Amino acid sequence: MSALEIRGLEVMRGTHQVLRGFDLIVNPGEIVALMGASGAGKTTVLRAVAALEPISGGTITLGDVSLKPGPVPPESRLGALRAKVGMVFQEHALFEHLSAIENVVLAPVHVRHWQREAAMSKAAQLLDSLGVAERADALPRQLSGGQAQRVAIARALVLDPELLLMDEPTSALDPARRSALADTLRELTEGGRALLISTHDVDFAEACADRIVSLADGSIVQS
Amino acid sequence: MERGDFDVALSGLEDRPELRARHAVSLPYFEFREVLAVRAADSARYRKLSDLSNRRVATLGATMAYQILLDAERESNVIPVSYDDDIHPYSDLVAARVDAVLLDHIIAERSLHRMSGFVVLDSPIATGHYVAVFARADSALRDSADAILRERMRDGSLEKTFREWGVWDSSQSIHFARVLAASSPQGVAAVRNERGSIAAYLPSFLRAAGITLLLSCLSMALAVAIGVLVAAGRVYGSRIVQAPLAVYVEVVRGTPLLLQLFVIYYGLSSVVRLPAFLAAVIGLGLNYAAYESEIYRAALKAIPRVQLEAARTLGLSERQILRFVRGPQALRLALAPMTNDFVALLKDSSLVSVITVVELTKQAAIYATNMGSWVVPGILCAVIYLIFSLPLSRYARRLEKKWSVA
Numbered sequence: 001m002s003a004l005e006i007r008g009l010e011v012m013r014g015t016h017q018v019l020r021g022f023d024l025i026v027n028p029g030e031i032v033a034l035m036g037a038s039g040a041g042k043t044t045v046l047r048a049v050a051a052l053e054p055i056s057g058g059t060i061t062l063g064d065v066s067l068k069p070g071p072v073p074p075e076s077r078l079g080a081l082r083a084k085v086g087m088v089f090q091e092h093a094l095f096e097h098l099s100a101i102e103n104v105v106l107a108p109v110h111v112r113h114w115q116r117e118a119a120m121s122k123a124a125q126l127l128d129s130l131g132v133a134e135r136a137d138a139l140p141r142q143l144s145g146g147q148a149q150r151v152a153i154a155r156a157l158v159l160d161p162e163l164l165l166m167d168e169p170t171s172a173l174d175p176a177r178r179s180a181l182a183d184t185l186r187e188l189t190e191g192g193r194a195l196l197i198s199t200h201d202v203d204f205a206e207a208c209a210d211r212i213v214s215l216a217d218g219s220i221v222q223s
Numbered sequence: 224m225e226r227g228d229f230d231v232a233l234s235g236l237e238d239r240p241e242l243r244a245r246h247a248v249s250l251p252y253f254e255f256r257e258v259l260a261v262r263a264a265d266s267a268r269y270r271k272l273s274d275l276s277n278r279r280v281a282t283l284g285a286t287m288a289y290q291i292l293l294d295a296e297r298e299s300n301v302i303p304v305s306y307d308d309d310i311h312p313y314s315d316l317v318a319a320r321v322d323a324v325l326l327d328h329i330i331a332e333r334s335l336h337r338m339s340g341f342v343v344l345d346s347p348i349a350t351g352h353y354v355a356v357f358a359r360a361d362s363a364l365r366d367s368a369d370a371i372l373r374e375r376m377r378d379g380s381l382e383k384t385f386r387e388w389g390v391w392d393s394s395q396s397i398h399f400a401r402v403l404a405a406s407s408p409q410g411v412a413a414v415r416n417e418r419g420s421i422a423a424y425l426p427s428f429l430r431a432a433g434i435t436l437l438l439s440c441l442s443m444a445l446a447v448a449i450g451v452l453v454a455a456g457r458v459y460g461s462r463i464v465q466a467p468l469a470v471y472v473e474v475v476r477g478t479p480l481l482l483q484l485f486v487i488y489y490g491l492s493s494v495v496r497l498p499a500f501l502a503a504v505i506g507l508g509l510n511y512a513a514y515e516s517e518i519y520r521a522a523l524k525a526i527p528r529v530q531l532e533a534a535r536t537l538g539l540s541e542r543q544i545l546r547f548v549r550g551p552q553a554l555r556l557a558l559a560p561m562t563n564d565f566v567a568l569l570k571d572s573s574l575v576s577v578i579t580v581v582e583l584t585k586q587a588a589i590y591a592t593n594m595g596s597w598v599v600p601g602i603l604c605a606v607i608y609l610i611f612s613l614p615l616s617r618y619a620r621r622l623e624k625k626w627s628v629a
Contacts, residue, residue, distance in 0.1 A: 050532075050536050052532050052535065052536070075535060075538075075539075075540055075541060076540065078538075079538065082535075082536065082537070082538035083538065085536070086536065086537075087533070087536040089529055089532070089533055091527075091529055093527070093529040093530050093532065093533035094530075094533075095530055095533075095534070095547075095548050095552075096530070096552060097551050097552050097555065106534075106537065106539075106547060106548075107537035107538055107539065110539065110543055110547060111537060111538040111539060111543075112538075152533075155533075155537070156536075156537075159537070159538070
């Protein structure tokens with residue numbers, strides 16, 4: 001079974017149709033890079049899959065969970081989707097008042113009701129594997145762009161999602177960091193996790209993705 | 224008058240030692256009696272001030288009657304309530320907000336024509352005299368006024384005037400005779416009253432400062448609680464919730480606090496009879512709640528949307544997002560403007576003296592009136608306000624600096 005199946009996806013923003021009949025299948029363990037010019041609809045695909053954007057046509061299926069046209073369902077009915085999908089935002093979107101490790105443990109403690117100690121040790125382990133263990137107690141504003149991104153990845157991974165969405169992960173990174181990130185992302189697919197990444201960085205996409213899908217004007221032009 | 228803005232002050236000015244200490248004063252042209260007014264049902268049990276232990280007795284602030292009540296407070300636990308006008312004491316008596324009114328018999332009798340529901344007791348508590356007041360340097364004008372008054376007392380024309388206005392009684396003729404018999408102007412001794420000294424006023428000053436602080440803290444607590452609810456309603460609520468809240472905020476911010484206090488204390492008194500202090504807390508609290516809600520609303524809106532979306536993708540409920548992500552960050556943004564608002568509230572609390580609460584500024588005004596100078600009371604009052612507000616202002620600036628680094 002595929003990790004993510006998108007069929008005929010349509011998204012409107014006002015009167016403008018951002019996505020028009022977009023199809024995509026992402027298999028477990030696969031990294032798919034969404035490429036295309038700014039405004040082509042890359043980010044909109046990710047936001048629609050994360051149920052942050054209402055869809056006006058088509059379906060999004062993740063195993064036994066599916067999103068249908070209509071307004072975004074209330075959070076109380078999105079639990080199953082939230083358990084499957086993690087997202088790393090372009091601006092990292094770390095919670096500014098919480099330290100790096102507190103950002104990571106917030107959801108395990110309050111959504112999954114883990115013991116705090118268990119959440120802290122899992123978070124510490126993740127930060128360590130991402131190379132930012134020593135920044136665990138730093139506030140987001142004290143982190144560099146690369147460090148903040150790694151903390152954001154740890155925050156999305158701590159709940160062990162089957163699908164990780166990443167929006168423009170290289171935008172704040174220098175070239176050396178980009179190739180390091182490509183290696184890190186490859187490791188994340190061990191155990192069958194799928195990654196859907198929006199990027200306009202060709203070198204990065206070629207370095208890490210199994211497949212590159214090019215978007216133009218709301219639909220696929222090349223796959 | 225001493226400044227030369229006008230030449231004569233007249234109409235119900237009481238002959239008091241403090242007045243004589245700093246102005247030229249005419250001979251006493253009228254004798255008044257301080258009389259108690261009580262509700263008709265109470266006329267049997269309240270006959271004199273000592274019957275009114277632990278009862279609220281209203282009068283005009285900074286008058287002889289108020290001074291008598293302050294003395295009665297010490298001697299028999301009467302609770303003095305000071306008003307800025309001579310109409311509301313009687314309407315509040317009828318409304319059972321106070322249990323008695325002590326004022327000049329002229330005022331009491333005039334009020335009897337205006338409203339019913341109370342009686343004026345016959346036996347006076349004290350007597351006093353009305354005088355005209357002139358600038359101290361202008362004793363020549365005073366002397367010629369005295370000559371005219373004496374002449375009109377003698378030829379009966381002053382009696383005729385008093386009769387015309389229905390204020391003549393037998394005690395005036397005895398008083399006139401006494402004045403005319405005396406070789407030098409009669410009246411109370413021109414001494415600086417020991418009540419004017421700082422030491423005598425300090426305890427009531429400190430108590431008034433305590434009332435200002437307590438009033439401000441309670442009002443702010445109410446303002447914060449209501450402000451949070453209003454802000455939450457305006458940010459999260461449906462349009463049906465938002466619209467009335469927006470109206471509330473705009474009405475409160477668009478009308479004077481003074482008017483709101485009057486409406487809450489006097490305007491609503493036919494529906495709900497709030498004690499003055501409670502009315503003051505509610506008035507200030509509701510007023511500042513509107514301003515607080517705008518601070519919280521702006522602070523909530525200032526948290527980047529992408530953080531809220533990140534929280535949603537982590538599976539947090541709206542309530543959890545507010546509690547763990549949006550609320551704590553908004554609070555930091557709101558803390559400095561909130562502190563500034565508290566300083567403003569501390570100063571605005573002086574307005575509640577219009578609904579009979581004696582707080583710091585009112586106490587300073589009473590002190591200044593009795594003493595005849597604003598210098599000492601003004602400085603003392605300002606110092607106490609600054610003791611309250613300066614540390615808070617510094618704290619607000621520190622907070623602003625601390626969070627602006629983010």
